[in-house]
Amino acid sequence: MAQTVRLAVNGVARVEEVEPRLLLVHFLRERCGLTGTHVGCDTSQCGACTVLCDGAPVKSCTMLTVQAEGMAITTIEGLAPPGEMHPLQTAFWESHGLQCGFCTPGFIMAASALLAENPDPTDEELGRGLEGNLCRCTGYVNIRRAVHAAAKAIREGSAAPTAVGG
Amino acid sequence: MIPAAFGYSRATSVADAVAQLGSAGPDSKLIAGGQSLLPMMRLRLAQPEHLIDVNGLRELDYITPKDGRLLVGAMTRHATLVRSEVVRRHLPLLSEIASEVGDPQVRSRGTIGGVMAHADAAGDYPTLALMMDATIVTDRRRIPARDFFQHLFTTSLAPDELVCEVDFPVATGAHRYLKFRRRLFDWAIVGVGVQMSDDGWRVGITHAGPTAVRAHAVESALRSGANPKEAAEHATDGLHPTSDVHASSEYRLHLAEVLTRRALEQAA
Numbered sequence: 001m002a003q004t005v006r007l008a009v010n011g012v013a014r015v016e017e018v019e020p021r022l023l024l025v026h027f028l029r030e031r032c033g034l035t036g037t038h039v040g041c042d043t044s045q046c047g048a049c050t051v052l053c054d055g056a057p058v059k060s061c062t063m064l065t066v067q068a069e070g071m072a073i074t075t076i077e078g079l080a081p082p083g084e085m086h087p088l089q090t091a092f093w094e095s096h097g098l099q100c101g102f103c104t105p106g107f108i109m110a111a112s113a114l115l116a117e118n119p120d121p122t123d124e125e126l127g128r129g130l131e132g133n134l135c136r137c138t139g140y141v142n143i144r145r146a147v148h149a150a151a152k153a154i155r156e157g158s159a160a161p162t163a164v165g166g
Numbered sequence: 167m168i169p170a171a172f173g174y175s176r177a178t179s180v181a182d183a184v185a186q187l188g189s190a191g192p193d194s195k196l197i198a199g200g201q202s203l204l205p206m207m208r209l210r211l212a213q214p215e216h217l218i219d220v221n222g223l224r225e226l227d228y229i230t231p232k233d234g235r236l237l238v239g240a241m242t243r244h245a246t247l248v249r250s251e252v253v254r255r256h257l258p259l260l261s262e263i264a265s266e267v268g269d270p271q272v273r274s275r276g277t278i279g280g281v282m283a284h285a286d287a288a289g290d291y292p293t294l295a296l297m298m299d300a301t302i303v304t305d306r307r308r309i310p311a312r313d314f315f316q317h318l319f320t321t322s323l324a325p326d327e328l329v330c331e332v333d334f335p336v337a338t339g340a341h342r343y344l345k346f347r348r349r350l351f352d353w354a355i356v357g358v359g360v361q362m363s364d365d366g367w368r369v370g371i372t373h374a375g376p377t378a379v380r381a382h383a384v385e386s387a388l389r390s391g392a393n394p395k396e397a398a399e400h401a402t403d404g405l406h407p408t409s410d411v412h413a414s415s416e417y418r419l420h421l422a423e424v425l426t427r428r429a430l431e432q433a434a
Contacts, residue, residue, distance in 0.1 A: 003174060019171070020171075020172055020174030020217065021168060021169045021170070021171055021172060023168070023169075023208075026168070042167050042209070043205060043208075043209070044201070044204070044205040044208075044272075045351070047271060053274070056245065056274035057270050057274055058271055058274050058275055059271045059272070061208075062200065062205060062275070063204070063275065064174070064197075064200070064217075066219070067197075067219060067221060110271065113270065114270070127350075128350065129270060131269045131349075131350035131351050132268070132269025132270050132272065132351055133269075
């Protein structure tokens with residue numbers, strides 16, 4: 001039986017009727033059209049579907065939409081204002097923190113949660129903070145480089161979002 | 167994959183959760199953090215007909231030191247335990263173990279009560295509960311950890327019983343939890359916890375059998391003056407680990423001994 005769920009997605013309040021078994025990731029992709037959140041595995045391991053629920057990183061494939069009642073969800077699309085890029089997005093671009101790019105939204109969302117709690121992580125802390133995300137191109141060296149660069153940019157206040165296409 | 171269809175309701179109080187469990191029938195289940203249950207439902211290893219969501223029971227989200235005990239509400243999430251200054255001050259081994267559960271995303275959602283009730287052989291908190299003689303407090307009784315974990319995924323909980331709290335003794339002495347795994351976020355292939363307490367070392371072993379075990383033989387060897395290496399030779403006493411895709415039984419026995427020695431040597 002469908003349930004009513006009230007939540008905010010990237011700042012937009014929504015009231016939706018959903019089946020209890022609808023996973024949050026499918027709600028975001030199919031109901032909200034936010035396909036930046038990826039489904040990379042069937043076993044809650046890869047982290048490609050990571051979003052923020054009230055600021056906490058969560059694998060959206062391992063949460064029911066009905067459990068997001070009253071929560072504010074942030075996806076990769078909501079990290080920066082439309083047309084702009086978050087410093088993490090800029091850093092992943094500039095440091096080439098991706099190869100195929102499939103895992104990138106999840107890495108960026110997990111990294112944003114890490115940096116919110118620890119603005120200047122050591123390399124080990126950075127690795128631990130991203131342990132829930134897998135990159136099968138094995139591009140971890142540049143991913144680490146990108147997150148360190150973003151952390152530095154944010155700390156130094158040069159974190160003004162960059163205009164896309166500039 | 168998408169889970170099989172199920173009914174869903176939210177519990178509004180502990181009494182309501184128990185009443186709903188009683189009336190919803192044997193194929194209903196509680197869902198807390200869901201970090202084990204939902205993956206099992208997605209793989210259709212579990213197909214509950216009805217889920218009763220206890221995430222709204224914020225009254226079960228607390229960390230309270232009281233008379234030499236540390237009382238942890240069942241709905242306390244791993245991330246809360248990791249960040250808690252109170253836990254670091256009263257039972258730092260719990261902080262250390264919480265930080266080793268899953269990954270940051272899992273720790274955002276998963277709860278200590280859920281881990282206890284799920285009773286996975288590779289769960290980390292059951293080891294701590296057993297070695298420290300913790301008590302699992304439910305809606306109706308207090309169950310010593312040694313009576314709570316009965317077998318793989320099997321506890322002494324009644325079908326309509328709800329875990330409300332884990333009651334640990336305070337312990338601030340030397341401690342260490344070592345978890346051997348292939349990737350950081352994996353379950354332990356084998357884990358070992360050690361804690362110096364008022365009556366000497368407490369030692370627990372994760373995933374070397376259907377439930378965690380307290381390594382009494384190691385503890386008594388240490389009380390008799392054995393060094394870590396000698397004491398660790400007793401780590402495999404009474405263990406009967408199974409072989410699986412991750413490790414053979416022999417390898418698990420080897421790990422139990424090596425990790426016990428290392429944990430004792432590294433405890434601080």
